[in-house]
Amino acid sequence: MNWTTLFDRQRELDERIKEQHGLTGNQFDERLLALLVELGELANETRSFKFWSKKGPSPQDVILEEYVDGIHFLLSLGLALGYERDVFPAGSSYLDATDAFLDIYRKVTNFGLSKTEAMYETLMAAYLELGYTLGFNEQLILMAYMNKNEVNHERQNQGY
Ligand SMILES: O=c1ccn([C@H]2C[C@H](O)[C@@H](COP(=O)(O)OP(=O)(O)OP(=O)(O)O)O2)c(=O)[nH]1
Numbered sequence: 001m002n003w004t005t006l007f008d009r010q011r012e013l014d015e016r017i018k019e020q021h022g023l024t025g026n027q028f029d030e031r032l033l034a035l036l037v038e039l040g041e042l043a044n045e046t047r048s049f050k051f052w053s054k055k056g057p058s059p060q061d062v063i064l065e066e067y068v069d070g071i072h073f074l075l076s077l078g079l080a081l082g083y084e085r086d087v088f089p090a091g092s093s094y095l096d097a098t099d100a101f102l103d104i105y106r107k108v109t110n111f112g113l114s115k116t117e118a119m120y121e122t123l124m125a126a127y128l129e130l131g132y133t134l135g136f137n138e139q140l141i142l143m144a145y146m147n148k149n150e151v152n153h154e155r156q157n158q159g160y
Pocket residue numbers: 013014017068069072073076148152
């Protein structure tokens with residue numbers, strides 16, 4: 001994954017939102033909470049934990065769009081702390097989606113407390129691994145990110 005391109009796109013979007021909404025500060029806590037909320041929305045679409053229901057997951061394109069919302073906030077958090085990089089190390093693989101979600105919730109919380117670059121790297125690697133666990137590859141993730149980034153610009157054009 002060429003993360004530099006994604007960080008560049010994210011920086012443009014974040015700066016635009018910052019200007020449009022007259023923001024000061026880096027909104028670190030809000031971005032962190034937004035990421036946790038997106039993780040919940042993503043888990044809900046996969047229905048991976050709903051042992052009480054026979055209803056299947058949402059279509060993969062719906063799950064992918066939720067997944068790349070999380071990528072947006074992760075990139076945003078990295079930008080807020082100056083942690084942009086081109087490469088992140090591979091994470092270790094997960095047993096299933098539920099295992100991945102629980103691990104990532106822990107890692108988001110740890111990162112929010114420590115705010116270290118090492119913890120950020122670990123979190124990025126884990127989130128990418130979640131993407132693989134959900135059946136996506138880097139190409140799909142990159143394309144979906146670009147599409148949603150465009151949608152986010154369009155929303156700002158419309159005074160969202
Ligand atoms: O500084 C920011 C703020 C937001 N976003 C992006 C991330 C995500 O892709 C989208 C917000 O999520 P979503 O599309 O779910 O927005 P919402 O306002 O929660 O929409 P809805 O109420 O329709 O779920 O905005 C950024 O990239 N940078």
